[in-house]
Amino acid sequence: xxxxxxxxxxxxxxxxxxxxxxxxxxxxxxxxxxxxxxxxxxxxxxxxxxxxxxxxxxxxxxxxxxxxxxxxxxxxxxxxxxxxxxxxxxxxxxxxxxxxxxxxxxxxxxxxxxxxxxxxxxxxxxxxxxxxxxxxxxxxxxxxxxxxxxxxxxxxxxxxxxxxx
Amino acid sequence: xxxxxxxxxxxxxxxxxxxxxxxxxxxxxxxxxxxxxxxxxxxxxxxxxxxxxxxxxxxxxxxxxxxxxxxxxxxxxxxxxxxxxxxxxxxxxxxxxxxxxxxxxxxxxxxxxxxxxxxxxxxxxxxxxxxxxxxxxxxxxxxxxxxxxxxxx
Numbered sequence: 001x002x003x004x005x006x007x008x009x010x011x012x013x014x015x016x017x018x019x020x021x022x023x024x025x026x027x028x029x030x031x032x033x034x035x036x037x038x039x040x041x042x043x044x045x046x047x048x049x050x051x052x053x054x055x056x057x058x059x060x061x062x063x064x065x066x067x068x069x070x071x072x073x074x075x076x077x078x079x080x081x082x083x084x085x086x087x088x089x090x091x092x093x094x095x096x097x098x099x100x101x102x103x104x105x106x107x108x109x110x111x112x113x114x115x116x117x118x119x120x121x122x123x124x125x126x127x128x129x130x131x132x133x134x135x136x137x138x139x140x141x142x143x144x145x146x147x148x149x150x151x152x153x154x155x156x157x158x159x160x161x162x163x164x165x
Numbered sequence: 166x167x168x169x170x171x172x173x174x175x176x177x178x179x180x181x182x183x184x185x186x187x188x189x190x191x192x193x194x195x196x197x198x199x200x201x202x203x204x205x206x207x208x209x210x211x212x213x214x215x216x217x218x219x220x221x222x223x224x225x226x227x228x229x230x231x232x233x234x235x236x237x238x239x240x241x242x243x244x245x246x247x248x249x250x251x252x253x254x255x256x257x258x259x260x261x262x263x264x265x266x267x268x269x270x271x272x273x274x275x276x277x278x279x280x281x282x283x284x285x286x287x288x289x290x291x292x293x294x295x296x297x298x299x300x301x302x303x304x305x306x307x308x309x310x311x312x313x314x315x316x317x318x
Contacts (some may be wrong), residue, residue: 010265089304092297122289129296130259136303143307144233144244144265 009036012108014061017083018131019057026124030084033119034112039063039103046087046101053094053114056086066134079104085135092132175220179277183250183299184223190289198299200279200289214267218282221299222253227274229253230258232267245306251254253279255299 013019017129022030034092036059037148039045045056050067058080065078077099080086090097179185190211202225205211211217214234222229224247231245231253232302244266248255257264258281284295 037170052216079268088300092301092304093308122293126289126292126296129293129300133255133296133300133303134259136300137256137306140303141256141265 005036006031009059009110012036013110016057016059016110018085018135021127021131022124025129026121029120030112031111031126033116034110037111039107039109041105042105043103044100045103045107045109046097046099048097048100050097052087052097053091054087055091055112055114056101057085057110058082058084059108059110061109062104063107064102064104066102067098068100076099085132088132088136102108176203177227178275182209182223182225182277185253186300187298188291192288192294195287195291198279200277203276203278205274205276207270207272209270211268211270211274211276212264214264218254218259218264219237219262220254220278220286221258222268222296223277224249224251224253225275225277228271229274229276229278230269232237232269233266234267235264243300245309251305252302253261255302257281258284259299 009031010024010027013022019027019030039061046052046065048066060082062079062081063086064076065080066074067077069075080101086101087097100162113136116127120128172194176190178191180188185196188196194264203211204211205227211222212220213231214232218243226249227245228249229251231247232241233244234241253268254264285291287295
């Protein structure tokens, strides 16, 4: 049996932890208001300083986070894999993109214009914002657990780069 | 427990705070009834690190210091100071329920407190606002770290 494109994306959503609390009908809502997108290797997903309120969730693949430095060079500052959310800070705080995102390999994303979230059912919205908050809390916890060590590393880094701390 | 006669004045106060800016009149009334409003003097502990607690705090007035004590040398460090409109305790609610830092009032402070478990009893449209605004609060806190190179994270 041939799998339709919609079903293919739904299977990918189901396999991603971010979407685990959502039932079938709610996943259909996501695919109605958002969409699955496939990126080729080296394709741009987001450009730094773009004013965008689009949210991305990596379903499969890997992307690089690249930042423009003062010297006009681009520096890779990290990579993100399946399960990671992109653009959630800019979306929640209504700000510009703070980094560029480029696919490091063939990557499957779910993407959603944040303004469309309010068209979804109240139940799906509640779960969505709760998942997003849990995701951010985990990220913040990971950072705060290493605060003591980080403070030392940071002050060294800033000294080395001759910047105020 | 909040007296009915106090509700109107608290409503005015809460409406002026960014966390509750998108809550309508009925939602604010409900939120006040389901929670508590607490006042703290200068340098009083609002909650302590490692205590099991499921409370969510929203600062209505004043400022709150977030303090971490290191096991090794018992040294205390002020991690952050939060101001009016900021919320605290959302990490403990969303994750495992343990306070990862202590909260100390830095001056005369008024906070709104709600048991995180009660958020589930609110109407869906109010829950959405709670989680969305908690997310925004976390995003703001995370932004502090975003200028730092990833290898130091």
